[in-house]
Amino acid sequence: LAKTTQPISMDSYEGQEVNITCSHNNIATNDYITWYQQFPSQGPRFIIQGYKTKVTNEVASLFIPADRKSSTLSLPRVSLSDTAVYYCLVVNTNAGKSTFGDGTTLTVKP
Amino acid sequence: DVKVTQSSRYLVKRTGEKVFLECVQDMDHENMFWYRQDPGLGLRLIYFSYDVKMKEKGDIPEGYSVSREKKERFSLILESASTNQTSMYLCASSLPGTSNEKLFFGSGTQLSVL
Numbered sequence: 001l002a003k004t005t006q007p008i009s010m011d012s013y014e015g016q017e018v019n020i021t022c023s024h025n026n027i028a029t030n031d032y033i034t035w036y037q038q039f040p041s042q043g044p045r046f047i048i049q050g051y052k053t054k055v056t057n058e059v060a061s062l063f064i065p066a067d068r069k070s071s072t073l074s075l076p077r078v079s080l081s082d083t084a085v086y087y088c089l090v091v092n093t094n095a096g097k098s099t100f101g102d103g104t105t106l107t108v109k110p
Numbered sequence: 111d112v113k114v115t116q117s118s119r120y121l122v123k124r125t126g127e128k129v130f131l132e133c134v135q136d137m138d139h140e141n142m143f144w145y146r147q148d149p150g151l152g153l154r155l156i157y158f159s160y161d162v163k164m165k166e167k168g169d170i171p172e173g174y175s176v177s178r179e180k181k182e183r184f185s186l187i188l189e190s191a192s193t194n195q196t197s198m199y200l201c202a203s204s205l206p207g208t209s210n211e212k213l214f215f216g217s218g219t220q221l222s223v224l
Contacts, residue, residue: 034212043114043200043215044153087153098213099169100145100153 004088004101011107018075020104022088025069033064033071034098036087044087044100048073075106083108113137116201116216123223129188131219133201141204142184143213144168144176146197153200159184191223 006022024033032051036044048055050062050071061074075082085103117132135142143158145168155168157176165176173195177185184203188195198220202213 036213041218043202043218044213045215046212049212098143099155102152 004090006086006088006101006104008102009105009107011109012078013109014079015077018078018082018106018108020073020075020086020088020106021070022073022101023070024088024090027068027090028092031068031090031092033062033068034089034091035060035062035073036089036100038085038087038103047086049091078106078108080108080110082106114201114203114214114216116199116219118219119217121219121221123188123191123221125192125223127188127191127223129191129221129223131186131188131199131201131221133184133186133216134182135184135201135203135214136182137203137205137214138181139203139205139214140181142178143202143204144174144184144186145200145202146170147200147218148197156186191221193223195221196223197221 004022004024012018034049035047037047038044048060048062050064052064055062063072085105087100087103089098091098114135123129144156145153147153154170156174157168159165159178162181175187198218200218201216204213
């Protein structure tokens, strides 16, 4: 499974757009890129998944360049409630198991 | 709404005890997983299961076993609990082989082994 690297922590202010980048240099052809959000004392929650180019849902956007060796999670206009740990995963749907990295702790300040 | 339920939110056990952590999902998912989460170490996969009576070792299976007798239930067993197994345990489930595969997690069980 491809290893992921993402910043340990990030700070932002309410109303700003936040971009969290994840590198996954060894991503394989069958791998998808998936992001999860985790609040304290809760299990992680799926945010978004993509294979290439751009994916957008009601929560976030995911940008994946052509070489797929990195990806960027974009959170528009964050609020205090977006303070959480964000995990980038590379998922091989044939293998069926997901390996979590260390995650990025996002702190949104008023 | 999808649901993964872990039987206990908090659990305190003594060293050497046999511990059962239960997880039930109501989504008819084939895949189920057990992770542990420790400060500074992130989530680490202990065991997973693709189907009833099937099990696969994850990254840190030592000291653990699992049981999957029914599709909706996946149990994690600590045969003889030790203090280094004090941790947050998270159960998850997913549908296999889809292009939109995603994990659904329970709220976790905080286990303390004294």
